[in-house]
Amino acid sequence: MEIFLKAETWxxxxxxxxxxVVLGIDNIIFISIVSNRLPVEIRARTRNIGLLLAMGVRIILLLTITWVMKFTEPLFTVPHWISDDGSISGRDLILIFGGMFLIAKSTREINHEMEGEEETMATGGGKKVNVSGIIAQIILLDIIFSFDSILTAVGLTNEVVIMIVAVMLSIGIMIIFSGHISDFIHRHPSMEVLALGFLILIGFMIFLEGLGKDVPKGYIYFAIVFSMLIEMVNIRVRNRRKKAKEEAHE
Structure with a gap:
């Protein structure tokens, strides 16, 4: 514990x-969207269970960091028109299938929005939502995003204890803010559709990263933040116009 007496540790x-936290923003958005398909009274509990289990998975991966790093070693070779470096590793396979899962799941959620299924399912009507299935999806997506965060952690410090504490703090922050984000997305369907569109984009980016393609993440995240800000302005404008109409009718 003497490492916590050093300034560089903090x-x-x-x-x-x-x-x-930054790398987990995508995860929070996904969790908020899938949990909104549950009845209101169990949304927060499901989110928290999923995040806590995801934290446990991340800690296990960090404790087996040597084994995890082997996932970056090539498993087989492929033509260069498929992968830039001509090889596919275990990490690449996880990113490829993870990206495909995120694209498919987000596309399906957009389809549900277009068909208006969310309200009936959230209030108990329509098909039953499998809570354990949603928790499994949260854990699966967290494993996909964990590889980037673990590789980032290894680049910043060699102390596994610091990595674990950072994971626990970040998951705690996600638990605190996931409810607010979930409520905001639920109140504004246009923001939910926009978020799902960006999850498709992120899924495609993960898929390309698994193929060894160099994707400029900075541009993508800038586009996401910029579009979110524009949509928030649109929401405010719509609310002001709605309020003005209500005052005019009075």
């Missing part, structure tokens, strides 16, 4: 926690 912890 700097690494704060930096790593920040990166864990």
């Amino acid at each position: 700097l690494a912890l704060l930096t790593l926690t920040f990166f864990e």
Whole structure:
């Protein structure tokens, strides 16, 4: 524990926690959307269970960091028109299938929005939603995103204890803010559709990353933030117009 008496330890912890939260934003959006398909009274509990189990999975991966790093070793070779470096590793396979899962899941959620299934399912009508299935989806997506965060952690510090503490802090922050994000998305369907569109984009980016393609993530995340800000302005404009109409009728 004497490592926590060093200033560089706290700097690494704060930096790593920040990166864990940033890399987990996609996860929070996904969790908020899938949990909104549950009845209101169990949404928060399901989100928290999923995040806590995901934290356990991340800690296990960190404790087996040597084994995890072997996932970056090539498993087989492929033509260069498929992968830039001509090889596919275990990490690449996880990213490829994970990206495909995220694209398929987000597309399906958009289809549900277009068909208006959410309200009937959330209020108990329509098909039953499998809570354990949603928790499994949360854990699966967290495993996909964990590889980037673990590789980032290894680049910042060699102390596994610091990595674990950073993961626990970041998951705690996600638990605190996931409810607010979920409620905001639920109140504004246009924001949910926009978020799902970006999850499709992120899934495609993960898929390309699994094929060894160099994807400029900075541009993509800038586009996401910029579009979110524009949509928030649109929401405010719509609310002001709605309020003005109500006052005019009065």
